[in-house]
Amino acid sequence: MSHADSAQRSVVSLAGIGANTAAKLEKLGIFTLQDLLFHLPLRYEDRTHISPIGSLKPGVSALIKGTVALTDVVSRGRKSLIVKIGDGTGMISLRFFHFSAGQLKQLTPGTVISCFGESRYGYAGFEMVHPEYTVISSADMVITESRLTPVYPLTEGVRQSTLRKAIKHALSLCQENPSWLTDWLPSSLLKSFNYPSLMEAIHTLHAPDESVTVQALYSGSVPALKRLAFEELLAHHLSLRLSRHQARAWQAPVFSLDPSTRRHFFKSLPFTLTGAQQRVITEIETDCKQPHPMLRLVQGDVGSGKTIVSAYAALLALTSGLQVAVMAPTELLAEQHFRNFTGWFKGFQTEIVYLTGQMRGSARKSALQMINEGSAGIIIGTHALFQEQVNFHKLGLVIIDEQHRFGVDQRMALRDKCGLENQRPHQLVMTATPIPRTLAMLNYSDLDISIIDELPPGRQPVITSVIPAERRPDVIARISSWVAQKRQAYWVCTLIEESELLQCEAAEKTYLQLSEALPGIKVSLVHGRMKSTDKDAVMKAFKNGEYDLLVATTVIEVGVDVPNASLMIIENPERLGLSQLHQLRGRVGRGQDASYCVLMYQSPLSDTAKHRLSVLRDSNDGFVIAEKDLELRGPGEVMGTRQTGQMQFKVVDLARDTDLLDNVQQIADSLITETPEAVSPLINRWLGKSTHYAEV
Numbered sequence: 001m002s003h004a005d006s007a008q009r010s011v012v013s014l015a016g017i018g019a020n021t022a023a024k025l026e027k028l029g030i031f032t033l034q035d036l037l038f039h040l041p042l043r044y045e046d047r048t049h050i051s052p053i054g055s056l057k058p059g060v061s062a063l064i065k066g067t068v069a070l071t072d073v074v075s076r077g078r079k080s081l082i083v084k085i086g087d088g089t090g091m092i093s094l095r096f097f098h099f100s101a102g103q104l105k106q107l108t109p110g111t112v113i114s115c116f117g118e119s120r121y122g123y124a125g126f127e128m129v130h131p132e133y134t135v136i137s138s139a140d141m142v143i144t145e146s147r148l149t150p151v152y153p154l155t156e157g158v159r160q161s162t163l164r165k166a167i168k169h170a171l172s173l174c175q176e177n178p179s180w181l182t183d184w185l186p187s188s189l190l191k192s193f194n195y196p197s198l199m200e201a202i203h204t205l206h207a208p209d210e211s212v213t214v215q216a217l218y219s220g221s222v223p224a225l226k227r228l229a230f231e232e233l234l235a236h237h238l239s240l241r242l243s244r245h246q247a248r249a250w251q252a253p254v255f256s257l258d259p260s261t262r263r264h265f266f267k268s269l270p271f272t273l274t275g276a277q278q279r280v281i282t283e284i285e286t287d288c289k290q291p292h293p294m295l296r297l298v299q300g301d302v303g304s305g306k307t308i309v310s311a312y313a314a315l316l317a318l319t320s321g322l323q324v325a326v327m328a329p330t331e332l333l334a335e336q337h338f339r340n341f342t343g344w345f346k347g348f349q350t351e352i353v354y355l356t357g358q359m360r361g362s363a364r365k366s367a368l369q370m371i372n373e374g375s376a377g378i379i380i381g382t383h384a385l386f387q388e389q390v391n392f393h394k395l396g397l398v399i400i401d402e403q404h405r406f407g408v409d410q411r412m413a414l415r416d417k418c419g420l421e422n423q424r425p426h427q428l429v430m431t432a433t434p435i436p437r438t439l440a441m442l443n444y445s446d447l448d449i450s451i452i453d454e455l456p457p458g459r460q461p462v463i464t465s466v467i468p469a470e471r472r473p474d475v476i477a478r479i480s481s482w483v484a485q486k487r488q489a490y491w492v493c494t495l496i497e498e499s500e501l502l503q504c505e506a507a508e509k510t511y512l513q514l515s516e517a518l519p520g521i522k523v524s525l526v527h528g529r530m531k532s533t534d535k536d537a538v539m540k541a542f543k544n545g546e547y548d549l550l551v552a553t554t555v556i557e558v559g560v561d562v563p564n565a566s567l568m569i570i571e572n573p574e575r576l577g578l579s580q581l582h583q584l585r586g587r588v589g590r591g592q593d594a595s596y597c598v599l600m601y602q603s604p605l606s607d608t609a610k611h612r613l614s615v616l617r618d619s620n621d622g623f624v625i626a627e628k629d630l631e632l633r634g635p636g637e638v639m640g641t642r643q644t645g646q647m648q649f650k651v652v653d654l655a656r657d658t659d660l661l662d663n664v665q666q667i668a669d670s671l672i673t674e675t676p677e678a679v680s681p682l683i684n685r686w687l688g689k690s691t692h693y694a695e696v
């Protein structure tokens with residue numbers, strides 16, 4: 001089938017769309033008729049009935065009809081034309097900031113008009129600002145519409161009416177020519193879920209019939225919407241699978257390790273690996289023996305021992321004559337890795353180089369040179385690792401810790417300077433944020449996932465309590481007796497709004513208060529606005545026992561390892577997500593003693609908030625907590641903005657449509673085997689020309 005007689009025709013084939021408009025539509029990702037059909041409404045306006053003025057609610061758009069009672073130009077405040085209309089149930093003012101003399105003449109008292117707009121409380125009572133209006137010239141003039149009016153996303157120079165017309169036209173063309181648009185979903189699926197056909201579903205969203213209400217559309221209960229949301233999820237999932245497939249088609253160096261080196265490495269460790277660690281190590285080793293790049297995500301709760309697992313992967317690369325880059329999101333964490341790796345690789349005659357953005361002068365120069373010439377075997381650092389000046393000699397493995405803190409492009413930047421010819425390095429990414437299975441399927445189906453679901457022996461669960469801020473004096477007293485037993489504690493001040501500045505100010509205030517309330521106790525402060533060298537200095541001093549109590553913002557979320565600090569107070573935990581709280585809490589429980597976490601909330605607390613905190617009190621399992629978080633707050637919150645920000649959906653609302661995720665994987669599997677030709681059209685239909693998934 002040629003493009004000329006399919007939904008792949010260019011939009012210029014529609015009457016009224018010239019080259020000019022077409023160029024503007026391209027900015028919306030619209031090139032073809034199909035693109036028009038999949039340019040779905042953002043929202044709907046309801047002009048299907050006339051609302052009595054007396055029943056209007058502020059903030060809600062409505063169609064009204066009334067008789068002009070008064071027309072006036074006021075110049076108090078901004079000059080505007082005010083037209084008061086009434087319909088017997090109430091009065092409302094229409095306010096126009098831009099108006100013409102013609103309007104003044106037209107809208108004389110006694111004129112009957114209809115208006116559509118959103119009402120609000122204005123200076124002089126209820127008003128609509130710049131409503132659309134029509135003068136009613138005869139009693140039998142129809143002003144209502146039979147269907148909801150779609151409102152489309154726009155771009156500069158494209159009008160709502162242009163899009164409505166073009167989409168209507170495209171719809172009727174495709175309805176007349178059913179073969180133009182292929183429905184790729186298996187009919188058995190449509191049947192079992194009661195989904196309408198593709199054409200029918202699209203038609204419903206653009207031009208809902210009388211039975212469809214705005215509420216039903218917004219709540220996601222309309223089958224047409226569900227069907228399209230499902231198809232969109234499927235397309236995103238397929239796209240990830242495709243890019244994974246493409247990434248694996250590359251060549252990668254094959255790693256091998258002789259058994260004696262392996263034995264030597266494990267013997268020199270101060271502990272034995274857990275079963276889960278051994279299993280994950282085997283998974284990694286199997287990957288790296290293939291001549292294609294490994295793309296593996298290791299998930300494991302805080303303290304589950306991911307670092308040593310990554311060190312083993314590093315060993316594989318090193319003994320195969322290749323370099324390893326280890327990237328961490330903070331200097332603190334990078335330094336901790338540097339220390340650990342230095343210890344573990346003591347007997348292996350390899351240079352370990354540390355590189356951060358802070359390094360200057362000759363230290364930096366020599367580090368860069370060692371990386372470039374290949375004398376550095378393991379390179380550990382922060383974001384500095386993918387700066388321009390860094391070029392690897394032969395990078396065979398990239399390890400990324402706390403993966404969710406880096407963007408996909410940052411991962412790619414590192415890969416692209418590996419110095420391998422026609423090959424790509426293996427990639428191992430690690431995260432302590434457990435991702436519920438359903439979400440992983442959508443976000444990480446480009447990666448293989450390994451899970452470390454076992455903590456090293458002897459770990460004691462953190463005992464968590466939930467108490468109101470009214471009991472602050474008791475908590476302060478508890479710190480006093482805690483420190484008297486030569487133990488240390490954290491006091492965490494959580495986010496206030498989204499402002500880091502305010503968060504730091506709050507921490508400073510708390511620091512002063514606690515210093516005053518706890519004379520004789522050495523209190524220190526660490527927050528995100530401090531220079532990283534100062535931050536590190538404070539953290540080190542705390543670790544060395546120079547301070548008893550550390551007041552901190554959530555910057556201590558990752559990387560802190562102070563076994564003697566086994567009490568943590570978290571203020572206003574209700575402001576944070578459960579997974580983040582769990583991460584924070586993971587800073588305690590690192591030593592032999594029992595550890596405690598006190599969640600000190602601000603009263604009053606809603607039932608949901610109470611329930612959320614109780615989840616944390618009752619469980620120490622990151623996966624259980626993440627699942628609950630997903631249930632209670634929805635995926636956007638759980639994944640964080642960086643993750644969901646990568647995904648732009650047309651119809652899917654992850655919070656609303658979570659249930660649809662259950663079947664995506666299985667349908668994708670059967671599509672790939674039974675109708676492989678459907679894969680790229682589906683991706684193209686929903687993701688268009690966007691390429692953000694194209695590479696991993």
Ligand code: ADP
Pocket residue numbers: 271272273274277300301302303304305306307308432456457
């Ligand atoms: P995370 O998974 O949070 O990155 P780490 O790798 O930092 O955890 O490990 C936490 C601590 O547990 C470290 O001090 C590490 O040396 C130690 N550790 C790791 N594996 C084991 C094990 N199998 N037995 C005992 N301790 C272990």
Ligand code: MG
Pocket residue numbers: 306307401
């Ligand atoms: Mg770690």
